[in-house]
Amino acid sequence: MIIGVDLGGTNARAGLIQQGEVVQSISHKLANKHSLDSTLEQLIHVIEPLVSDEVEGIGIGVPSIVDVENGVVFDVVNIPSWKKVELKKILEQHFAKPVYVNNDVNCFALGEQQYGSAQNFSSFVAISVGTGLGTAIVINRELYLGVNCGAGEIGYFPYLDKNLEYYSSSSFFDIHSTTAEEVFYAAQEGKPRALQIWQEYGHHLGNVLKVVLYAYAPEAVLLGGSISNAYRFFESSMLLSMDDFMYPSLLKQVKVIKSKTENIALLGAAALVPSRALV
Template structure:
């Protein structure tokens, strides 16, 4: 089976590995130079790809935290890497490495990985029937979602489908209240507060309760827009799910029709390297379709 270099670029961290249908090899993690110039970010990406490339690799797939013109592989906008806008990323990497390149949104890659390899089944069927409609939601530096409808990823023309973190909310946008930015605005970070909450700190737990309430509101909007069979959470903040789960469900119950709420399933994704594997699957699909 063909092997590619797969990249999961986030607002603060990047993961890179060689991937084929059987698994992920030599995965490495890097800090993203989010405040660097456009050319410096380009050089960073080229460098981490070059470190992984071997003669076995037949292509490159990269998920980026923002909007993408899928037809050209151009990164249109990245909210959390300010200087890195309007980047013809596929063309640049193709020219440098002489290999086919596929560019997509990072949360789309996560969702595709969970859908294809994460074993998500319809409950109550008695059979291992894959869920046809899956919503992947990543709670990290920002907030974004990927949508699989009837077994196929739906991105929209510019990978803007699912970018509900940019919806107006209170004095800003949803991701200010439903991602790591929620904690940063309070002068702290989610990992630090999670440790304190687990030790019984009431203020830390109150932050996660507030976070869960905001997230419940955000997810209620996605239910009305997409009506998925299941929601899978990813991203660093999702690892503290037990701390905000109750408040999230309470918020959802207040704002969701009982018929939707009754059958709703939400789980934290457990598939290792989901975004890297999803990028691999999108590479295979797009090349088979001649895109």
């Protein structure tokens, strides 16, 4: 058995994975995020009930660049106290289990590769849209990390008056003095303004996808993250904004897929752990 952990900016979630299934999970809303000791204690509190002699290791996905070899987390979005945290060392000392740490979007890609919609692709890009914009790159079935998991940070590319991340993450909805959640529910009710906002969002996300295609020419692009739940509202404008892509023959071959794999964050984190228990 493996423990997979998804550490977000607001919540920590851990799951016990057996034969590719989440058999038990625990979630906790993080408090006192300005204290490193407090947040580490809360993370341990989420993991601890799942630890047993049968557990082979712990995999953790974090929204940060990571020194994968040493398990050092440099910064975590929305957790200001996390600066160069030796997470692997701390948790291995506490649990006496091997611990593996990686970027959360890389975990998303690994999960899709092993259990989800990317199993039949040798090269693909996974994009997570939510609080931020994250990208993971798989080339010839190998995750490309770069230095400290820094590869794929295309959200910081200049775009309009800001950058790609601003216009393709939750911050985009600030322009309209609303939130992605509010616009999602309004769109479900068919409200024209909400539907128009999603169409505008899709246009910006389509420009993100064009950057990905120009840079990597993958077989597929997988979309995940909280905002992807509204995919049906922005899919058409996203695809329309890609019509001016310079290489139509390439565009026709690329599949854009919305992730549908349940518990993908936990499964992807668990996939970090070398083990026979996952398959």
